[in-house]
Amino acid sequence: MTLFQIRGVAIKLHPSILALAVLCLLTGASARLPAALGLVLCHEAAHGLAARRLGFRVLEIELAPFGGVARIAGLEDRPGAEALVALAGPAANLLLAMAACLACQLWPMLAGDLAGFIALNLCLCGFNLLPALPLDGGRLLRAALLPWLGRSRAGSVAAALGVTLGAALAALGVALFWLSGRANLTLLVSGAYIALCALKTRRERPFEGARELLRLERESLRGRVLPVRLLAAPAGTSPVELMRRFRPDRLHLVVFVDEELRAVGKRWQGEIVAEALGRDRGPQRGEGDISI
Numbered sequence: 001m002t003l004f005q006i007r008g009v010a011i012k013l014h015p016s017i018l019a020l021a022v023l024c025l026l027t028g029a030s031a032r033l034p035a036a037l038g039l040v041l042c043h044e045a046a047h048g049l050a051a052r053r054l055g056f057r058v059l060e061i062e063l064a065p066f067g068g069v070a071r072i073a074g075l076e077d078r079p080g081a082e083a084l085v086a087l088a089g090p091a092a093n094l095l096l097a098m099a100a101c102l103a104c105q106l107w108p109m110l111a112g113d114l115a116g117f118i119a120l121n122l123c124l125c126g127f128n129l130l131p132a133l134p135l136d137g138g139r140l141l142r143a144a145l146l147p148w149l150g151r152s153r154a155g156s157v158a159a160a161l162g163v164t165l166g167a168a169l170a171a172l173g174v175a176l177f178w179l180s181g182r183a184n185l186t187l188l189v190s191g192a193y194i195a196l197c198a199l200k201t202r203r204e205r206p207f208e209g210a211r212e213l214l215r216l217e218r219e220s221l222r223g224r225v226l227p228v229r230l231l232a233a234p235a236g237t238s239p240v241e242l243m244r245r246f247r248p249d250r251l252h253l254v255v256f257v258d259e260e261l262r263a264v265g266k267r268w269q270g271e272i273v274a275e276a277l278g279r280d281r282g283p284q285r286g287e288g289d290i291s292i
Helices: 015-027 033-053 079-106 108-128 136-180 185-207 210-221 239-243 269-276
Strands: 002-006 009-013 057-064 067-073 228-234 251-257 263-268
Touching: 009 015, 033 057, 033 067, 033 079, 033 108, 067 079, 079 108, 079 136, 136 185, 239 269, 251 269, 263 269
Parallel strands: 009 057, 228 251
Antiparallel strands: 002 009, 057 067, 251 263
């Protein structure tokens, strides 16, 4: 659900936030929910600002329990930049906690009011640094593993840890309810969210970037001039393998060659992405217009 837009960036709520809000209202534990949402928004806004400073385009921000997702075009292709952007969110929460601690030192009468604010920021900072996708620590882990394992395997490792962490949190929530009779809604909802997002990431690893590639193609159809990148590939190369070579900031034309490096066909990226996603796009605009 889209709440509003900031400079063209859609701010959305993940359905798990709505489920958590309803459960908090039913159990009378909703007092801190608005503050938590505000801190999550600050956390994700820090990601977006860092990405823009590094020259990336922020597509949307989705708020979820214990954080959210800032979707940023082309970030995964640059592990160093991804690490910096991932650190920006926890750093923002840490700075807010430090500012509140300083305020408590200067005005001791505020200590009681700011204690929960400090604890929540430290919790968001520490939790998001756990090395599991979709958390920021998982993005740091993926960026660190990428030079040795490659993007696909590094992402799979971080996503597998995310599934494990999510399942563990949900199991801990159930165990606490079994032992104490009190349900910890944050553990249950956050664990389920992390596990489901990590599973989704693992399923979609072969198709990462497909949405952005299709968006670029639509922009070219509306008259925007975009650079074209020419690729050569052996005849019979799978669409998924070709997509791994695509960059999100330009259109691609793939020329297929035989064993003697003679051109035997060509296809635009839109058709390749559509085939990888199991869609029938039909003839692509411009096919046959460029001779090789």
